[in-house]
Amino acid sequence: MSNVSVEKIIAAIEQGKVRGFDEIKEIDGERFFFQYALKKENGLYNAYIFHIMEKKMEIIEDYGVEDIKQFTNISDALNYFKSLDINVQKFSGIKGVLPI
Numbered sequence: 001m002s003n004v005s006v007e008k009i010i011a012a013i014e015q016g017k018v019r020g021f022d023e024i025k026e027i028d029g030e031r032f033f034f035q036y037a038l039k040k041e042n043g044l045y046n047a048y049i050f051h052i053m054e055k056k057m058e059i060i061e062d063y064g065v066e067d068i069k070q071f072t073n074i075s076d077a078l079n080y081f082k083s084l085d086i087n088v089q090k091f092s093g094i095k096g097v098l099p100i
Contacts, residue, residue, distance in 0.1 A: 009091045010074055013040050019091040024054065033057065036086055037094060038077055044070045045077035049084070 009019050020037030030053055037048040047069045056063035071077040081088050 005089055009088065010078075012093075013038055013045070013074060016040055018094050020048070020094050021090045021092060023090075031055075036081060036091075038074075038081070038088075038091065040074070044072060045074050046070055047077045047080050049086075 013019055016039075018037055018039045020035065022033065022035040025032050025034055032051050033054055035048075035050040037046075039046045039048070048066065049068075050064060050066040052060060052064040069077075069080060071080065078088050
């Protein structure tokens with residue numbers, strides 16, 4: 001994707017919209033569901049990451065792991081995702097229940 005796409009993602013987040021995506025990753029032979037999101041709230045950028053083993057989805061309260069980090073600027077928030085090899089260019093509107 002081009003910088004134009006990233007600029008659109010940033011513009012949406014600056015307007016208070018949540019942007020993110022989810023994916024399935026295989027780690028050590030186990031499949032995990034991951035969800036990522038970014039939202040601007042009260043002047044701070046909340047970076048959200050959630051993951052759980054697919055086979056434990058029915059007991060999400062016990063096995064789900066979520067992490068929310070706050071940043072004072074959007075560049076730091078996006079670089080946080082990039083440092084974890086999360087492709088921020090995949091961020092888009094989230095349908096259904098918003099994670100943050």
